[in-house]
Amino acid sequence: MTRSDYPEATQKKPASDQVQRAVPSIGKALQQAGRITRTGSANARDPNAVAKLAEALAPLDELELVILFVSPLADIHTLGVDAARDLAPTRVVGCTTAGEIGETGYTDGEIIAIGIPRSHFCARVLLIDDLGNYNAQDQIDQIIRNRNEMAHETPDWTSEFAFLLIDGLSIKEDALTADLAPGLGPVPLFGGSAGDGTDFGATYVLSDGKARQNTAALLQIRSNCPIKVFNTDHLVPSAQRMVVTGADPARRLVHEINAEPAAREYARLLGKDPEQLTTFTFAAHPVVVRIGGQHHVRAIQQVVDTGDLLFFSAIDEGVVLTLAESLDMVDHLDRALSGLGEAQTPDVILACDCVLRRMEAQQKQLTTQISSLLAKHRAVGFCTYGEQVDSIHVNHTLTGVAIYPPTTSEPSERS
Structure with a gap:
């Protein structure tokens, strides 16, 4: 902007x-x-x-x-x-x-x-x-x-x-x-x-x-x-799921997805280079969680220097994330x-x-x-x-x- x-x-x-x-x-x-x-x-x-x-x-x-x-x-x-x-x-x-x-x-x-x-x-x-x-x-x-x-x-x-x-x-x-x-x-x-x-x-x-x-x-x-x-x-949920296996809920950080470094695993599931993840990538490929019978987006804000994913909203270990389709x-x-x-x-x-x-x-x-x-x-x-x-x-x-x-x-x- x-x-x-x-x-x-x-x-x-x-x-x-x-x-x-x-x-x-x-x-x-x-x-x-x-x-x-x-x-x-x-x-x-x-x-x-x-x-x-x-x-x-x-x-x-x-x-x-x-x-x-x-x-x-x-x-x-x-x-x-x-x-x-x-x-x-x-x-x-x-x-x-x-x-x-x-x-x-x-x-x-x-x-x-x-x-x-x-x-x-x-x-x-x-x-x-x-x-x-x-x-x-x-x-x-x-x-x-x-x-x-x-x-x-x-x-x-x-x-x-x-x-x-x-x-x-x-x-x-x-x-x-x-x-x-x-x-x-x-x-x-x-x-x-x-x-x-x-x-x-x-x-x-x-x-x-x-x-x-x-x-x-x-x-x-x-x-x-x-x-x-x-x-x-x-957005509608796809069949592609992933599990948060390492997170810092207080800071909305995800360290690991599927027991792999978070950004790298997210990029792999998308078929993309983890070094090329941008805000536009996250906007185009959001993830959702199921709460109370409905799916809600848990959007990714950015990749931090450590390779962790910073989310816009609450996240925790054990949460199942589903890639959404537009x-x-x-x-x-x-x-x-x-x-x-x-x-x-x-x-x-x-x-x-x-x-x-x-x-x-x-x-x-x-x-x-x-x-x-x-x-x-x-x-x-x-x-x-x-x-x-x-x-x-x-x-x-x-x-x-x-x-x-x-x-x-x-x-x-x-x-």
Whole structure:
């Protein structure tokens, strides 16, 4: 992913109250007319990026929450400060990405914003700012309190979902999703692990004006809009299996497969040179495990210097891995997204798409077709280092929530 510099711009304009009262451009206003949610985008290198997002999302005092998906090209720390100031009084939450999904589909080097209005959404944000040292029961208790508060505030609203943003290099996704599940109960959860392009250097979660590592933000959302949380992938297990015979689960490292050095054995099963394994290889040849009667991808991130395989999600000795084969990626995505709009067209699909899917599309020269489908079905979001579905952390999937216009035109009674 190229880290090209944004062209030199004029000196940054000072923030003012006028930013909050800015009226969207005529083009943006027409585009968003009749929509429930609001979206905006800006170049990540533009020093006035947040002011432009404020203009696209205005009026800000009508919004319950703004979610930002931020290219690693941005100065995330400066952006956090700007967002807390220029998007006030709305609370802002977000994360860095491995690529963005905007109005035209896949994009890079941008900041994608989605604003959800108070007239249709009630939200709470649970920030867990030290993933190595938190009390699971305390988090569960707060989740339950948040649910009760929102139910009291909006008793006639019935839709709920939870959206998790988490440091994609924390190696804590599996444990955290399992820990939070008891507090969520029947509320569906989906989420994405923050990215850093293809550099795997540093990933951040943004909240309250600060960009933090080793952090997660759980967005609990209640709405009068019908919703559908979904998870889809285009992979099917093959007959080729292998057994993890040596691993370091705490670091998601596999030392041995079939009692042979891991990278060498994986390459042998593919008929490839172990010295030529790349991220594109892993994207094209994922492995899956069977959990609860279903297959879930356990994607490989990279080969480390020792020849071990570093995975994106939990792995352990004794696990049976199965090589997966790809169905037609474009056809499968078209059917999956069309199914979400079969009865009613979504107002928006908030999407977390694994970076490995994007790399596979690139390798197969399908990026344009995939982008067109994402745009057609109103998907916005980001490319991740992994996805969360209820209590499981997975890879190589498209996960998200479809949000539909409310079935009644009566105005909300929220003050």
